[in-house]
Amino acid sequence: MIYRFRAILDNDTEDDIFRDIEIRETDSLEDLHNAITQSFGFEGLEMASFYISNEDWEQGEEISMYDVSEGHNDTRTMSETILNTVLDQSQTKLIYVYDFLSMWTFLVELAEIVEETEGTDYPNLMFVHGQIPDSAPEKTFEAENFDDDLNEFNDDELDVDDYSDLDFDENWN
Template structure:
């Protein structure tokens, strides 16, 4: 069988990739196909997540076994997990975390299952738009944010005020008494 995946991003409106891959291929093969069709480097600790219909994460498939899960939980590693082990229905949803530090993802849907066919290698059958930048440079982002802020003297409000607005008599300052004294009420 051949799985056809549609990949989109919430960062770039016109970005779409469609990948056809054999159902017996591994999640690592799909990972490599995504990197190839986006031009991304293979230098991030990426993960796939099988999701429910509301894109809530259910099962994680990691690039490497980090040994962080409990012994009772199944650990899925990309190279050891066939697509057909976890994917069996059209419209199944996945997330592909391509920038783990900023938690940026691609939204993937198993858009079609083609029976009676096999593929030797994954192919990108549709390529529209440019992918988002692979990783965010936080220093660069901070520089952009700092330069876009206009912190003039009026940033915190009106700098002109009347000292009479701060009349100490109005605040009962210096009386030294208990503000909850029952005799006052």
């Protein structure tokens, strides 16, 4: 079977920027990563991750390019994760982040599952709409209870020059 995806650049402009991509359900997330980066004109050399998403586009489990957990926990990697093991008709949404310094963010949705067309090479770029900007759209991040966390410390009680309560030797070198 063939998965048809729409990868939409998550931006705050009025212009929609997206690519429609066909790929085999038995290909890996790494294959989808390569198809997305190529279709948007990226070199594909930067770190990236997919995040399983719910209907409200909330970020869930991360599936990264490389296992950077250093053995502390089980993480899935793109190359080991087959598309049909994370996506189907009931689970259709992924968030894709490319280049963690620039934070290019894409909403990737499985739009349709169809039969393979004989003579078509996959992955297949079906449709291109909009030009990607020169730099990634700026993101605004909201920290929950950020002010509450800052106010947790009373400035009168905090003495930055007092090392007596710290568990280290201030003259260590």
